[in-house]
Amino acid sequence: MDKIISRVSRDLKDNGVSVIPNVFSESQCKEYVQILDDLIENAPSNSKNRINEDVQSINNYFRHHPKLLDLVYIPILDKLFKHLIGNDHVLISANTFNRSKKVGIKQNTDYEHSKNAGHNWHIDSDYIGGIRIESGFSYQIIIMLEDFTEENGATHYVPDSHKIRTRPDRDAEYDYKIITGKAGSIGIIDSGLWHRSGGVTPISRWGVFNCYGPWFVKPYFRFPDMLGENTGKNLSPQLRRLLHYRSTPPLNEEERLNTVINEIED
Numbered sequence: 001m002d003k004i005i006s007r008v009s010r011d012l013k014d015n016g017v018s019v020i021p022n023v024f025s026e027s028q029c030k031e032y033v034q035i036l037d038d039l040i041e042n043a044p045s046n047s048k049n050r051i052n053e054d055v056q057s058i059n060n061y062f063r064h065h066p067k068l069l070d071l072v073y074i075p076i077l078d079k080l081f082k083h084l085i086g087n088d089h090v091l092i093s094a095n096t097f098n099r100s101k102k103v104g105i106k107q108n109t110d111y112e113h114s115k116n117a118g119h120n121w122h123i124d125s126d127y128i129g130g131i132r133i134e135s136g137f138s139y140q141i142i143i144m145l146e147d148f149t150e151e152n153g154a155t156h157y158v159p160d161s162h163k164i165r166t167r168p169d170r171d172a173e174y175d176y177k178i179i180t181g182k183a184g185s186i187g188i189i190d191s192g193l194w195h196r197s198g199g200v201t202p203i204s205r206w207g208v209f210n211c212y213g214p215w216f217v218k219p220y221f222r223f224p225d226m227l228g229e230n231t232g233k234n235l236s237p238q239l240r241r242l243l244h245y246r247s248t249p250p251l252n253e254e255e256r257l258n259t260v261i262n263e264i265e266d
Contacts, residue, residue, distance in 0.1 A: 008020060021182065022185065023076065023186045026184060039058055040058070053103060054101065055098070055099050056100070056102065063226055069239060072091060078242075088246075089215065097118070097206075100202060100205055122194070123193065132166070137213060141212070142179060148207065150180065156179075157176060162189075241263070247260050
C-alpha cells in the first residue's frame with residue numbers, strides 16, 4: 001500500500017491525476033450498480049436529483065442505502081488523504097453519475113435544465129479574489145463502477161492545468177486526455193484540475209464522484225443532520241470523521257472549545 005500511495009502522491013503533484021486499479025472487485029461493482037439502478041427506477045416523482053434521458057444522478061447516494069457507505073470510506077484512499085491533506089480530512093460532497101442514454105426513463109422535469117451539468121470545463125476547487133486556491137488543497141475521486149472508456153464518455157482533463165490558477169474558458173477547445181479504467185478502479189484528481197464529463201452514450205457508465213478536503217471546509221450538505229445522531233453512533237470512527245460528526249462547530253463555548261473531536265481510529 002505504501003508504494004501505491006507514494007506513486008499516486010507523485011502523480012498528483014506532477015500531473016494532477018492518478019488511477020489506482022482493482023480497488024473494488026467485479027462482484028462488488030455489480031452489486032453497487034444494481035443498487036443505483038434500483039434507486040433510479042424507484043425514485044420518487046419529487047426527487048431533486050438529476051434524472052432524465054441523458055443523465056441519472058443521485059446526490060448523497062449513501063443516505064439511500066447503507067451498503068453505499070462503503071463508497072465513502074475506502075481504506076487506501078483514507079491513508080492517502082491523511083498523507084496529502086491531514087489526519088482530520090473530511091468528505092465535502094458525494095454524487096453518482098451515469099451519463100447513458102435511457103429512452104423512456106421517468107424524468108425529473110423540474111431539473112431538466114441541469115441535465116448537462118459538468119459537461120463544460122470546470123474545477124472542483126474555488127477562487128479567492130479571482131485566483132484559484134493552491135493545488136493540493138482538496139481532491140476529487142472517481143470510483144469506476146463500470147468500465148470508463150473513450151467510447152462511453154469517460155472524464156476529460158487538461159494535462160497540467162492544476163498548476164494554472166486562473167479560470168478555464170468553459171466552452172473552449174483544449175487539448176485533453178481521458179481518465180479511463182476498468183470497473184473497480186479509482187481515479188483521483190487534484191480539485192484544481194480542469195476537467196469535464198464525456199458525452200452521453202448508450203453505454204451505461206456509473207461512477208461515484210466524491211470530494212475530500214481539510215476538516216475546516218464547509219460540506220455541501222449537513223451530513224450529521226441528514227443521517228441523524230442515532231445513525232452516527234453506529235458508524236465507524238472513520239465514517240464519523242468523514243461525515244463531519246467530529247468537526248461540526250460547537251453551539252458555543254459552553255459545549256466545548258475545540259471544533260475537532262478526537263476519537264480513536266482502528
